[in-house]
Amino acid sequence: MGRALGAPMHHVRRFLHQSGGVRQATQQRSTRHLTGSEREEISRGIAVGESARQLARRLGRSPSTISREIARNGGRARYRAASADAAAGPSRPSSPNDLLSVRWWRPSWHITRRTPARSVGRW
Secondary structure, eight states: OHHHHTSOHHHHHHHHHHHTOOOOOOOOOOTTSOOHHHHHHHHHHHHHTOOHHHHHHHHTSOHHHHHHHHHHTTHHHHOOHHHHHHHTSOSSOSSTTHHHHOOTTSOHHHHHTOOHHHHTTOO
C-alpha cells in the first residue's frame, strides 16, 4: 500500500491508526442458515404445540433442519430464539490474530501424542 501511494509504510500505518483503521465488511450469514425471524417462528410454534414437521412445512425448510435446531438449543422445554440465534454465530476464529489465542485447529490425536497410524497398531 505504501509503495502504491509513494509513501513509507510507517506513514501509512500511522495514518490508518489515527483515522480509525480500515472498516471491515459486515458479516452476513448464508441464506442456508436459519434467520432470527425463523427462529422466532420456531419458538412460537413450540409454545402452541406444533410439531417439527408442521413448523418445517410453514417455514419452507426440511423437518430435519427444524428438529436439529430444537435439539441443539435445549429441546422443546428450553428453546429460546434469542439464545439460539446468538449461539449460531461463527464457530471458528474470524481473523488470523484470533488463531494465536485459540487452539481450535489442533487435531485431537495431537493431545494424546498418538498418530492415527499408532492408534490402530501399525507402529
